[in-house]
Amino acid sequence: xxxxxxxxxxxxxxxxxxxxxxxxxxxxxxxxxxxxxxxxxxxxxxxxxxxxxxxxxxxxxxxxxxxxxxxxxxxxxxxxxxxxxxxxxxxxxxxxxxxxxxxxxxxxxxxxxxxxxxxxxxxxxxxxxxxxxxxxxxxxxxxxxxxxxxxxxxxxxxxxxxxxxxxxxxxxxxxxxxxxxxxxxxxxxxxxxxxxxxxxxxxxxxxxxxxxxxxxxxxxxxxxxxxxxxxxxxxxxxxxxxxxxxxxxxxxxxxxxxxxxxxxxxxxxxxxxxxxxxxxxxxxxxxxxxxx
Amino acid sequence: xxxxxxxxxxxxxxxxxxxxxxxxxxxxxxxxxxxxxxxxxxxxxxxxxxxxxxxxxxxxxxxxxxxxxxxxxxxxxxxxxxxxxxxxxxxxxxxxxxxxxxxxxxxxxxxxxxxxxxxxxxxxxxxxxxxxxxxxxxxxxxxxxxxxxxxxxxxxxxxxxxxxxxxxxxxxxxxxxxxxxxxxxxxxxxxxxxxxxxxxxxxxxxxxxxxxxxxxxxxxxxxxxxxxxxxxxxxxxxxxxxxxxxxxxxxxxxxxxxxxxxxxxxxxxxxxxxxxxxxxxxxxxxxxxxxx
Numbered sequence: 001x002x003x004x005x006x007x008x009x010x011x012x013x014x015x016x017x018x019x020x021x022x023x024x025x026x027x028x029x030x031x032x033x034x035x036x037x038x039x040x041x042x043x044x045x046x047x048x049x050x051x052x053x054x055x056x057x058x059x060x061x062x063x064x065x066x067x068x069x070x071x072x073x074x075x076x077x078x079x080x081x082x083x084x085x086x087x088x089x090x091x092x093x094x095x096x097x098x099x100x101x102x103x104x105x106x107x108x109x110x111x112x113x114x115x116x117x118x119x120x121x122x123x124x125x126x127x128x129x130x131x132x133x134x135x136x137x138x139x140x141x142x143x144x145x146x147x148x149x150x151x152x153x154x155x156x157x158x159x160x161x162x163x164x165x166x167x168x169x170x171x172x173x174x175x176x177x178x179x180x181x182x183x184x185x186x187x188x189x190x191x192x193x194x195x196x197x198x199x200x201x202x203x204x205x206x207x208x209x210x211x212x213x214x215x216x217x218x219x220x221x222x223x224x225x226x227x228x229x230x231x232x233x234x235x236x237x238x239x240x241x242x243x244x245x246x247x248x249x250x251x252x253x254x255x256x257x258x259x260x261x262x263x264x265x266x267x268x269x270x271x272x273x274x275x276x277x278x279x280x281x282x283x284x285x286x287x288x289x290x291x292x
Numbered sequence: 293x294x295x296x297x298x299x300x301x302x303x304x305x306x307x308x309x310x311x312x313x314x315x316x317x318x319x320x321x322x323x324x325x326x327x328x329x330x331x332x333x334x335x336x337x338x339x340x341x342x343x344x345x346x347x348x349x350x351x352x353x354x355x356x357x358x359x360x361x362x363x364x365x366x367x368x369x370x371x372x373x374x375x376x377x378x379x380x381x382x383x384x385x386x387x388x389x390x391x392x393x394x395x396x397x398x399x400x401x402x403x404x405x406x407x408x409x410x411x412x413x414x415x416x417x418x419x420x421x422x423x424x425x426x427x428x429x430x431x432x433x434x435x436x437x438x439x440x441x442x443x444x445x446x447x448x449x450x451x452x453x454x455x456x457x458x459x460x461x462x463x464x465x466x467x468x469x470x471x472x473x474x475x476x477x478x479x480x481x482x483x484x485x486x487x488x489x490x491x492x493x494x495x496x497x498x499x500x501x502x503x504x505x506x507x508x509x510x511x512x513x514x515x516x517x518x519x520x521x522x523x524x525x526x527x528x529x530x531x532x533x534x535x536x537x538x539x540x541x542x543x544x545x546x547x548x549x550x551x552x553x554x555x556x557x558x559x560x561x562x563x564x565x566x567x568x569x570x571x572x573x574x575x576x577x578x579x580x581x582x583x584x
Contacts, residue, residue, distance in 0.1 A: 022457070023438030027446035031437070079403065084395040103376035105449050107399065111371065111435075112442045114403060118410045119432035125425040132424050133417040140411035143403075145323070146315030150404045154319035157397050165314070 006059070007044045010067040011035055014120045018112065030101045030109040031116075034074045039092060042275060043069040043178040046200070049271055050182025050193055053264025058131070062185035064124030065135060068117035069178050072143050075113035076174075078106055080153070114143070135184045142177025149174050163238065164202075171208070172201030192260040199255035200272060206248040207279035209235045214284055241288040245280070252276040298351070299336045302359040303327055306412045310404065322393045322401040323408075326366045331384065334567060335361040335470040338492070341563055342474025342485055345556025350423070354477035356416030357427060360409035361470050364435050367405035368466075370398055372445065406435070427476045434469025441466050455530065456494075463500070464493030484552040491547035492564060498540040499571035501527045506576055533580040537572070544568040 001009075015035060019028035044066030051062035081088040081096040083103060088096050098106035118136065125132035145151040152169030155161050176197030180190035213236050235244045252272065259268045293301075307327060311320035336358030343354035373380040373388040375395060380388050390398035410428065417424035437443040444461030447453050468489030472482035505528050527536045544564065551560045 018437045020438050023443055024446040024450050026449050027437060027443060075403075079399055082399065084399065102449060105446060107371055107374065107376065107402075108442050108446045108449075110399075111367075111402065111406060112437045112446075114406050115432050115436035115440070115442065118428060119436055122425045122428035122432060126429075129421045129425045132428075133414045133421045136410060136414035136424075136428070137418075140407050140414060144407035144411055145310045145319060145404045146312050148407070150400050150407065151315055151319060154316040154397060154400045154404075157318050157394060157400075158316050 003045055003048045004041070006048065006063050007041050007066050007070065010063040010120070011038075011070060014067055014071065014116055018116050018119075026101050026105050027108055027112065030097050030105050031112055033094065033100070034078050034097055034109055034113060035071065037092065038070065038074075040275075040278065041070055042204075043073055043174060045271065046175065046178040046197070047182040047185070049264060049268050050179050051186040053262045053268065054183055054186035054188040056186050058128055058185060058187070060124045061128060061131060061135075062182065064120045065139070065181040065185045068121045068139055069174065069181065071113045071117035071120065072139065072149075073174060075110040075117070076143070076149055076153070078113065079110040082106055085153075085156075131184060131187060134190075135181055138177050138180045138184060138190060142173045147173060148177075163235065167202050167205040167235075168198065171205035172198045175201030175204065195258040196255055196260070196268070196272075199251055199258050200275070203248055203251035203255055203276060204279065206235055206244055206251060207276075210241065210244050210248060210280055210284075210288065212236070213241060214288055245285050245288050248276075248280055249285075295337055295340045296333070298340065298355050299333050299358050299362065302355040302412070303330075303362060306359055306363065306408055310408050310411075318393050318397050319400055319404065322389050322397050323404055325386065325392070326370050326389055326401055326405060327363065329384065330362065330366075332567075332570065333362055334496075335365055335466060337563070338467065338470040338489070339474035339477070341556060341560055342471050343478040345554045345560065346475055346478035346480040348478050350420055350477060350479070352416045353420060353423060353427075354474065356412050357431070357473040357477045360413045360431055361466065361473065363405045363409035363412065364431065364441075365466060367402040367409070368435070368441055368445070370405065371402040374398055377445075377448075423476060423479060426482075427473055430469050430472045430476060430482060434465045439465060440469075455527065459494050459497040459527075460490065463497040464490045467493030467496065488547055488550040488552070488560070488564075491543055491550050492567070495540055495543035495547055495568060496571065498527055498536055498543060499568075502533065502536050502540060502572055502576075502580065504528070505533060506580055537577050537580050540568075540572055541577075 015032055019031060047066040047069055048062055056062055077091065078097050080086055081091055082098055089099055090096060097109050121132070121136060121139070142148050143150055147169055149170055152166060152173060155166045155169065176194050179193035179197035183190045183193045212234070235247060239247065255272045256269050259265050307324055311323060339358040339361055340354055348354055369383065370389050372378055373383055374390055381391055382388060389401050409431070413424065413428060413431070434440050435442055439461055441462055444458060444465060447458045447461065468486050471485035471489035475482040475485045504526070527539060531539065547564045548561050551557050
C-alpha cells in the first residue's frame, strides 16, 4: 500500500467512527468536508517517511500519528478561516466550513477534529501502549502552547510580533511534530528529526507568504493577497519578494542538510526538494526575481 | 492533601508549563482566566472520588485525569460564550474571554485548553504508560463525536433537536467520562461507573435549565433567562418548572442508586446529594412548585 493510501484510509476510518450513528448530521458533514478532499497531506507523508526510515515496525501507530497530524492541521485551517480571523470564503475551491454550515458548526468542527486526532492515536495504541505517552506529548506540544501552532496563531493577536518566532510556531511546530512523531511511532529517538521539521515548516510558511503575493487565485485555492489585506506578519512585506525567495531557498537547503543519516535519507531529501518545487515553482521564483 | 488542593495544584502546574516563556502574553492571560478562579470543579472531584474508591494507586495519573476533565470543561465554556453561540458578556462574575481579549484569542484559548488537557495526561503517563490508551479514549469520546459534548453542542445547530439525547451528550458525556476516568486511573474497570456519571450529568443539565428561569443573576454568575432568550432546547419550556424539578429529583435519585458497591460508596452518595442541593436548593424547588 502506498503512503497516500495509508493516510487516506486511516483518515477515512477515523471519520467513519466519529460521524457514525447519533452524530448531528451537520457536524458530521462539516468534519468530512474539512478533511476530504485534502491538500498535499505533507505532514502525514513526512511522518510516514521518517517512520519507514526507521523500519516502521508498528504501521497501525504510524498511520494513526500521520492521520492525527492531518486532523490537527485541518482543525487549524477551519478555525483560521473563521470570520474573526481570515474570514475566508473559499478553501480548496469550496465554500469554507463557516460559509456552508455556519460559524457555530465551524467552531465545533475544529474542536471535534482536535479531539479526533488524539482519539485516533489512543485507538491505535491500545495494543501497544508503551510509545503513546511520548508520542502524544510531541503532538500536543506541536499544536498547543507555549510553542505550538495555537500559540503561533495567537501571536497575530499581539501588538508586537516577532516574525521568525511567529513562523517557527505557526507552521514549523507541526512540521517538527510530524518528523519527530514518525520516529517515535517506529520506536526511534525523535531528537535528531526536529531540525528537519522546523526548517521545512519555516520554508512552508515563507512559501505561503510568497504565494500570497505571486500566485494566481485558481492555483492556490484561496483568494490571493489576503494575508497582506489582513495586515498579517509577512516576510514579503518586510524583505520584498526577492528577499523572501532567497530566504525560502536557503531554508530548503537547510532542510535538506538536516536529514539525519539513515537508510531513508535519499528518499527524504528527494521529498523535501519535490515539495519545495511544488510550493514555489522555479518559474515563479524567476518571475519574482525579475519583478524585484 | 485534600481533593480540592490536588485539583488546584495540578491545574496550576499545567498552566504554568503552558504559559511559560515564549507564549504570547494575551493567550497566556486568557487561558489562566478561563481556569482560575474556577467553579465547583465537580467533574474532577467526581473523578478523584471514584479513583479513591478504588485505592488511587497512581495519584499522579488520577490528578492529571481530573485536571484534564476540568480543562476540557473550561474549553467548552469559552467556546460556548462566543458571540456565535451565547454571546455571553460575563462568566463567573468577570467579563468573558472574548469580551476581554477579543474573539480570536477566545477561539484559540478553547483550542489550547483542549490540547493542554491531553498534554497533561500524557505527561503524567510517561512513567506508567499502560493505563493511558483506554483513559485517553474515555476522555476523547466524552468530548468528541459522535456522542461527546462537542456533538451535544452541535445538536443546537440542527432544526430538530432530540432533547434527552442533547442533554445526555452536552453534559452527561463529560460526567460519564469523569467517573469512568476515575476508575481507569486507578486501574479499575470503568464500565460500572458510566451510569452514575450519565445520570449526574443529566441532573446537572436539568438544574441548568431550572436555574436559567429561577435564579437571581448574582447567584448564577451569568445573565439569567439567557437560554430561553436564545431559544435553546429547555426542559422547563417543554414540561414547565414543576415538571423540570420533578425530573431533576428523579435523576438525582437514579444517580444515587447508580453508585456501584465499593468502599467509597457512602462518600459518593453524599457527594451526589450535596451537589444536588448546591445545584437546586430545596428553597428554590419549593418556590418553583408554588409558582407552578
